[in-house]
Amino acid sequence: MGVTSDQHESSAPCAPSGSQLLDGTVASLAARVQRLTAEYQAPVLALGVFERVGSNWLSDSLRQAMPQHNEPFRQQLSREHPLSPADRVPPSLHETGLGGLDRHQLVCALCDLHGPDRHLVKETNLFFAVDTVLGLLPRSPAIVLTRAPIGIASSFARGRLWERWRYGDRYAQVSASARAPRWRASFAALLPDDRPDPSTALGRLLAVNALLLARTLHDPVTGARPRLVIPYERHVADRAATRSALARFLDIPAPALVEPQPNQGQDAAHATFATTRHKDQLIAELSRGDAARVSDSVAATIECARQTLAPDVTRTAAEWLAGDDLYELHAPVARASSGFRPASVPVVMPRPDYPPASGVRWRNLLVTNTEMAELLTLLHAGGAPNSRLGTNLLVCPMPHERGGRLHFDRASRQWRVSRGYEEHPAYWVTWLGAALMAAWSGARLPTRVEALEAAAGRRASNCDYAVGDTCPVAEPGLGRGDVHHVIGNVQVWCADGPEQVEDQPLQRYLAGAAWNTPGTWEAAAAERSRYLLGSSRGVGVRLVRDPGTTDTARLGAWELANLLNRWTTVADSDARTTPGALDRLLLRAVES
The missing domain is CATH 3.40.50 (Rossmann fold)
Structure with missing residues (x-):
């Protein structure tokens, strides 16, 4: 053999x-x-x-x-x-x-x-x-x-x-x-x-x-x-x-x-x-x-x-x-159940805020499953469902047993979160899902350079399978004015990506370390990117705001649903359109 x-x-x-x-x-x-x-x-x-x-x-x-x-x-x-x-x-x-x-x-x-x-x-x-x-x-x-x-x-x-x-x-x-x-x-x-x-x-x-x-x-x-x-x-x-x-x-x-x-x-x-x-x-x-x-x-x-x-x-x-x-x-050995849900340990969750760091204001917490479920529910109510004939646009809704934490309830037409994971960071999120979350929050995604500058000299937390899954977005010992999990727990989508020739699909960078990736600086700073509708079990969302940006910059879910539907209509209308052209159209719509 x-x-x-x-x-x-x-x-x-x-x-x-x-x-x-x-x-x-x-x-x-x-x-x-x-x-x-x-x-x-x-x-x-x-x-x-x-x-x-x-x-x-x-x-x-x-x-x-x-x-x-x-x-x-x-x-x-x-x-x-x-x-x-x-x-x-x-x-x-x-x-x-x-x-x-x-x-x-x-x-x-x-x-x-x-x-x-x-x-x-x-x-x-x-x-x-x-x-x-x-x-x-x-x-x-x-x-x-x-x-x-x-x-x-x-x-x-x-x-x-x-x-x-x-x-x-x-x-x-x-x-x-x-x-x-x-x-x-x-x-x-x-x-x-x-x-x-x-x-x-x-x-x-x-x-x-x-x-x-x-x-x-x-x-x-x-x-x-x-x-x-x-x-x-x-x-x-x-x-x-x-x-x-x-x-x-x-x-x-x-x-x-x-x-x-x-x-x-x-x-x-x-x-x-x-x-x-x-x-x-x-x-x-x-x-x-x-x-x-x-x-x-x-x-x-x-x-x-x-x-x-x-x-x-x-x-x-x-x-x-x-x-x-x-x-x-x-003979089979009896083992204690590994369990699927985190222990019910009280976590003091600070209110979301945007303390200054590295020239921009970083949201203190990674985007949680609860927040992502709320946006997905509102978009669905606005006529923009996550999945179109099996093509997932915003998140990949995996079964809980396979690591999925966000689930669509067809009866209530609402998204729900696996019990015990409400305050864990959302993952299986596409770049498009991250970008719409940023627009809905009156924020934007960080650039790769911004993410690396913020993480420089910081020790990664929750990486290398240290606990076998994500942990709550609030780090013990840190408060509202601190940026939690600057590096670790999940990697995050960036606003920019590598240069692509005109016809090729666009990609966006990923930054940082996740619970299931190495936590060394070399690994966290390595250049890597994915296509706009890609997702994985270790990639989530971090938001930043430029100085002077406030909640008044937030876009409504109905407006975002209309934007998303206009783009999918164009994508369905002409088989001759190149992937690069469609992706650039999407970027212009999201960034406008």
């Missing part, structure tokens, strides 16, 4: 001229992106056969060498979007209702993954969207991360992830997708709607996701790319060998072994998304019955697939899911 690499000549469709229509098909979207990013490197795709394949070591190893994106397709496209991995992706995007705004967001998101330096894009559990995602990135080499089924099942059991991440519902959704016309001949029998126990259902999902990934990588079009396979078990046994193979594949110096941070406490160790220690043994905490059910389910699913899928596809999936015999079974 070693690290294997296959080199294939990468083919890509011819790029359209600027006058050609973007018709919404995968080929036309990929061609538009290729034309806009012709001078940039395509990203490397890290594709897991499932979740919990140990991808954090890859991120940690490459953090200093490559900008990274974690599950941009799976996380940022809601189920209503035709390309969402939670949707029944059709063979063509024609007649799906994909409008100009949706095409614009996709092109901007895909361009964001390219750059002068190669980026790393991690995706897991794409299921029936995998061929579409790889079709959108035809020049991207692929790293396939594999792990034996009982190793994945053990990780699920330790974190109670089947229940916490609602995998029973996920099984029902994927099973329904398997019965859609495009897929039923090959996959319906693999995911029967027979209410399986969690271990059996997990094994089936594992096998089907691996089969779909193998099928796509064996396709002569979508699979024509260099690829490297790294089994988790091989990495545990010989980390130096996997790092060397990774360096050769990416043509970079061998990444150094990243040691766990010594200051990470018990809370971080139990956090779902934290990485706190290296594994040096293959131990599965499962009962023998659960281990057997997972292994048998995987084997039975692949055996059934041999009746409808090509032999090389089933053989590859079986190889990726081998290795159960390498694990030592241990």
Whole structure:
């Protein structure tokens, strides 16, 4: 079970001229992106056969060498979007209702993954969207991360992830997708709607996701790319060998072994998304019955697939899911619940204010979830909903179990906040959402230079997974006249960004450190940027005011809703408009 690499000549469709229509098909979207990013490197795709394949070591190893994106397709496209991995992706995007705004967001998101330096894009559990995602990135080499089924099942059991991440519902959704016309001949029998126990259902999902990934990588079009396979078990046994193979594949110096941070406490160790220690043994905490059910389910699913899928596809999936015999079974250990909600500790929240700092007046507190929910509710009432056919404009409303703290209640038509996180900083906010919050507050976003000047010499607080999540925006020991979390808790959007050529999507800088990023000055001051509708679980909003600015500068939510709707109407009206032109139109509207 070693690290294997296959080199294939990468083919890509011819790029359209600027006058050609973007018709919404995968080929036309990929061609538009290729034309806009012709001078940039395509990203490397890290594709897991499932979740919990140990991808954090890859991120940690490459953090200093490559900008990274974690599950941009799976996380940022809601189920209503035709390309969402939670949707029944059709063979063509024609007649799906994909409008100009949706095409614009996709092109901007895909361009964001390219750059002068190669980026790393991690995706897991794409299921029936995998061929579409790889079709959108035809020049991207692929790293396939594999792990034996009982190793994945053990990780699920330790974190109670089947229940916490609602995998029973996920099984029902994927099973329904398997019965859609495009897929039923090959996959319906693999995911029967027979209410399986969690271990059996997990094994089936594992096998089907691996089969779909193998099928796509064996396709002569979508699979024509260099690829490297790294089994988790091989990495545990010989980390130096996997790092060397990774360096050769990416043509970079061998990444150094990243040691766990010594200051990470018990809370971080139990956090779902934290990485706190290296594994040096293959131990599965499962009962023998659960281990057997997972292994048998995987084997039975692949055996059934041999009746409808090509032999090389089933053989590859079986190889990726081998290795159960390498694990030592241990009885499950009872653990205290890691919990999802912060402890109910009274926090003295100072009133928002704008004390002077570094030549401008900085809002003393980061924007909270409560404040963002209020603005989103008012904008929705004004006729400007956050999501348009699955394209999120202002925030990415992730489930609470996946780190989301802002949720839209369809019954009341109001946004609510996960209990216990009301005074935590808002994240999963797009630059557009941050800019509208600034306008509504009678403020603006800081420039990158302003943010760096304010943070110079300050020690980062709540970074490096120190507590495994955000903390309240008020820092203990600081008052109304102090600026809390000048650096740390979340990174913040800036008002400016790198220069882009006229046709390319615009980007805006991110500044500072977050709970899930390194807190060193070098890391916090590193130049990084995202597209205007991008968001992540570590980026929030800090506001500043120029001297003399008061609350009279605030814009009403109805006015902002009208502004937003005018821009989305333009975005939907002409498929010939370039991403750069649309973004500049948005900037002029927001800044006017």
